[in-house]
Amino acid sequence: MGEEEGKLVRSLKSQILDLPPSCVEFCPAFPSYFLVGTYSLQPESAGQSRPDADIDAGPDEESDDQPAAPKQPQSRNGSIVAFKLSDGVITHVQTVPQPSALLDLRFNPHEGSRDICAVVSSTATLALFRLAPSEEQPLKHLNTMDIATMSRGEIEPSPGEEILFLSFGWHPSRADMMAITTSTGHVYLVRLSTFDGDWELSPEPVITHMLETWCVAISPVPATPEQCGVESSFRVYSGGDDSKLRFRSCNWNWDNGTLAESLPALESRGHDAGVTAILPLLRQEDGHELVVTGSYDEHIRLFSVPPFGKPKSLAESVLGGGVWRLNLVDLDTKPSQNYNWRARILASCMHAGTRVVELLKTADDEYQFRVLGRFEEHKSMNYGSDFQPGWKDKLSVVSTSFYDKLLCLWEFDLV
Template sequence: MSSEKPQSISSLITEFLDQPPSCLEFCPQDPDYFVIGTYLLHEEKPEQQQSGRENASSTSTVKQTKTGTLQLWHLNATTPQLQEKQVVTLSHAVFDLHFHPRQSTLLGIAGSDGTVSLYSISCSHHDSSNYPHIQHIWTRSVHDEDPGSIPSLYLTWFPKSWFPTTSSYPDGFAVTFADGRTSVFSTPLPAAAAQQGKERNGEGGQHDIAKGNGLDLIETQFEAPNGVAIEAWFVALASYTEEEAATDDSSIKSSSFIFTGDDFGSLNIRKFCAPDEEGDDGTSSDLSLEDCMISDTSDRARHHTAGVTAILPLPIMNMVANAPILLTGSYDEYIRVYHANSRRGTVLAESRLGGGVWRLQVIDTEEADAGEINFLVLASCMHAGTRVVKVTWKRRQATEIGDWDIQVLAQFTEHESMNYASGFWKGNRSTSDMVCVSTSFYDKRLCLWKLQL
């Protein structure tokens, strides 16, 4: 780990929200806008407690409910200025939200009531305003046991061509829950969609996830490892080219992965691969996700001494030494370069960031000298604020593990409570300044700051 002192950043603007912010993300379609999800806990005391009549033998409990909002904000990076444009009130709190990686106006959210909702963020032809609006598309329950009582904690979309069959499921997402379950929801196969009369977009039966009500999605459930009900805080999906096929275009073979992290500190890895045998039409379209799973392993908390709260597959197309390279964050305050090479895994580098590492995002990837790649990463570090981190990989060959280093370049520490949500502006920069927004939960701060790269 590099020992250079990070630069300390001061805010340019601070706004105060009306509810605690839990997550945020910039709009890919228009990078001057971002959406904040909020989480508000309501506590209602029983009537006898409210009137002061409770006694030592009373077994009454406080009733808790959760609500939230989606808030659309505009960022002027030049002025600079932050302006709230729209607030959508929700009957549940928002644990997580993410824009679709290919349909850039679609936004998925994970709700405290065990639901997933889909929204669009776009300009309406029926509105004279010149800014986009949040519009609801559908909401569905994604947990079948005691609906509404088990929260959805995290949601991630399928990367391109992630589903491990040659005739891929067009689209879908994975979601984790407070009881440790991970569920994958995929759009119907073309043949199944045709049988159900759902050829909606004229592309050979390919199903558009934004059409309909979301109830025809195909669900695959993966229960908590060892059957222990504990929060599964994070899920990440990724696909990699096998090393032996990386240089042979005629026989490229890829593997798909589901990575999950739980509150015990365990990192679970499920690997999927389409079988070599194909159907008469050259596809394996009748195979389910479970049919393609070839391994299911856990490191049993060997490396993380508290809950695993962030898993970031680094943007490396091929596996390295036959295994993926991940960046992980944990309640134990460490960011780690993690080689998912076996049931045990290996930590290649680590750095303590001063607070629980709740979220990680790749800002930029740069190939420096021959054999060196730098990953610039934004980290939301709970009570320690926000960090900008450089992760460096040096190696002689592309598939070599090589040497890894983690350097904290900058820190933003004005938040007075948990920094769960941060983001960076992806508009056209005329300077080397990086524009960021970050939030804190209990003091409801929204801060804008710049970093000279």
């Protein structure tokens, strides 16, 4: 790649972790702190060890005269590792071992709850932690529940069946709600009445894919006056290994915690492989929502999603690796000489490393992706990258890679 495909960035610091990292995020309440979730397949478990590969490793090779052995659940564990980044120095703060491997980790984005972190695991558990840097052990466990408990027994895995929670997304305007995806292709809504109390999981999925559901995001829909305080309208987006972006508009009744009548799920077929990342960007005056997606097919794409009907593809670009995670760096909706609006995005691109990407709606009303920067020191799967909150002209980025257990710190000028 040449300079026209983004400035190549070098690491400032790097270190090797104890276990393979699968996700990373800075704490919005305490921007000097970040957490890394890890994922380890135990040596006695046969099969692949990558988070996106061992969900269903497929049949093992066998001789023609030997019957296939029953498939056994794979044994995985992991950890949450807390670090502090200050003045360019990364300091290990705490390691909290976990009985399951972690697949996604995200802090609550809402004021007053931004010290709350949720993680989902390979045994279909949801766990909540609170980060309190003033404590001797800053990361405190609040509660853990599994899929059967949250669904009040409505969803109970069969003997030998594996259900993994693969990803989740917080509701952008309700601190007590999220959506969770599973290895069985489902998207469920979860209601957290209190962070340390009983949680409820919708027994019926709001969206179903034919294969693993890799990602999910919730986007609010402006409520009508009669809905205010009672019902919340929102749209759930999900991406699956079936190469589909699916979405559903929903009404949730907060008085009784039920899903009111909602429209059926719709889908877009504009991807050539599994959909692995979804970033709702902005809603336009005509009600169409602009949504960015990432895919195993190495593309980042922009779709216009109408209030009713199927999405329209507006732009796409090849990033050189499967686009596993998309983090919005900033969104400038004030028109300038060069654009009507601009978004800058941090993309974790699996085997290609990390990209800083710019998306423009130009003054000529065209949509364009452009790679501004690229970090390529990771030699294995880059699943997790995040930038330190509160940046001004320069991003401080922590990125990770799986097999080599590498964590890197690097900076990128956005002036």
